[in-house]
Amino acid sequence: MTGMPYLSLAIWVPIVGGLVVLATGSDRNAPLARVIALVTAIAGLLVAIPLYQGFDTTTSSMQFVELAPWIPYFNINYYLGVDGISMLFVLLNSFITVIVVIAGWEVIQQRVSQYMAAFLIMSGLMNGIFSALDGILFYVFFEASLIPMYLIIGIWGGPNRVYAAIKFFLYTLLGSLLMLVALIYLFLESGGSFNILDWHKLPLAMGVQVAVFVAFLLSFAVKVPMWPVHTWLPDAHVEAPTGGSVVLAAIALKLGAYGFLRFSLPIAPDASQAMAPLIITLSLIAVVYIGFVALVQTDMKKLVAYSSIAHMGFVTLGFFIFNPLGIEGALVQMISHGFISGAMFLCIGVLYDRVHSRNIADYGGVVNTMPKFAAFFMLFAMANAGLPGTSGFIGEFMVVLGSVQYNFWVAFAAATTLITGAAYTLWMYKRVVFGDVANDHVAELEDIGAREFAFLAVLAICVLAMGLYPKPVTDVLHTSVNELLRHVAVSKL
Structure with missing residues (x-):
């Protein structure tokens, strides 16, 4: 793993933020849930933007690569990376998440924290799909x-x-x-x-x-x-x-x-x-x-x-x-x-x-x-x-x-x-x-x-x-x- 783990951040910032939103509980805390959800969605977009800024368009190799053992017995790794085909979709997904949180701000009045959390967690999982270079990691994100x-x-x-x-x-x-x-x-x-x-x-x-x-x-x-x-x-x-x-x-x-x-x-x-x-x-x-x-x-x-x-x-x-x-x-x-x-x-x-x-x-x-x-x-x-x-x-x-x-x-x-x-x-x-x-x-x-x-x-x-x-x-x-x-x-x- 070299440099900032931007792909991991693009995946886990929304997921962890979603869990925090979920922890706000009942609709009495709906205003707090909305604010945390928006801050998390914007943070998820901000950590994805450097992927575009630092992207080298002259190579087809995987970039921003992260590799760590996950289940060594089966040789399954936490292996992430993006090329010119996948990087744009991480950005698109992170951007759409911000739009969706703003769009649901006043419309959703019941189970607000669960609603916002579901979108944030899904955003992180989808970034995982576009970034995964390990077959099982891809499958886990794909199904989740x-x-x-x-x-x-x-x-x-x-x-x-x-x-x-x-x-x-x-x-x-x-x-x-x-x-x-x-x-x-x-x-x-x-x-x-x-x-x-x-x-x-x-x-x-x-x-x-x-x-x-x-x-x-x-x-x-x-x-x-x-x-x-x-x-x-x-x-x-x-x-x-x-x-x-x-x-x-x-x-x-x-x-x-x-x-x-x-x-x-x-x-x-x-x-x-x-x-x-x-x-x-x-x-x-x-x-x-x-x-x-x-x-x-x-x-x-x-x-x-x-x-x-x-x-x-x-x-x-x-x-x-x-x-x-x-x-x-x-x-x-x-x-x-x-x-x-x-x-x-x-x-x-x-x-x-x-x-x-x-x-x-x-x-x-x-x-x-x-x-x-x-x-x-x-x-x-x-x-x-x-x-x-x-x-x-x-x-x-x-x-x-x-x-x-x-x-x-x-x-x-x-x-x-x-x-x-x-x-x-x-x-x-x-x-x-x-x-x-x-x-x-x-x-x-x-x-x-x-x-x-x-x-x-x-x-x-x-x-x-x-x-x-x-x-x-x-x-x-x-x-x-x-x-x-x-x-x-x-x-x-």
């Missing part, structure tokens, strides 16, 4: 992160929260069991090492690679979620509280996609290429078909949930066309989607807190009573539709360009999202925001306050900054993506 989200949906969710929470938990847990089998096999095959970087060098036979790839696929596909194992996501989003939906969309969906780049492609490169047509087909179904499914939704949250599945289809498409534009575009899309989907769910949450309805038909003419909110909502809706100048355009455009290099018709099918995405997003926005005041509920609405303005403004700045100048993000990715492609033995285009 299910528990806070399960509780968030099951306790603070909507009327069908128990059903949604159990469905979420079972889908993701069952998918992960095959991953555990693959991890144990790789441990035995590598002569007793759980080091993920050692696994990248294993000369596995093609049949073994296919089996390992399928095991990882079934785990990560559920997390993304890819079609057809996506059905848990709309239920989870609809029932989850606003903060739960934000973290689910902005961070949790990225865990499966990240797994493809850390495990599937480097450990089973030949199988990845052989299975690429299948993954590309499933991705295109998600992009095209799910886009049309979103078009017929009457619930705002469900519409944005389906749009997330379509956008994540772009991500898996970009990974498996095996060129730098595709993979970098997919990673940019993941970061961008974290900002945009989080903002969309927060906007829906702002309306829900006032009217207690997510149905599009219950709104209309919101711009007349909430002009500031309508302006923010329009920016995020345009970004969700992929408007040039917003972060939503950059990643999709890069993936489409990469797809053209791979196959014109694949690119053509993927580009239909620019039409369907605009259709379902603008259709929702028009019916909710424009027109005359639809009913008394809308007439009585109050515009966003200082707290809501603050978190929406910060996300708006992120969406515009990344859309207008994505270089700080792409520079970090470039070397690691090229090294991954070199490892998978695909010529760079």
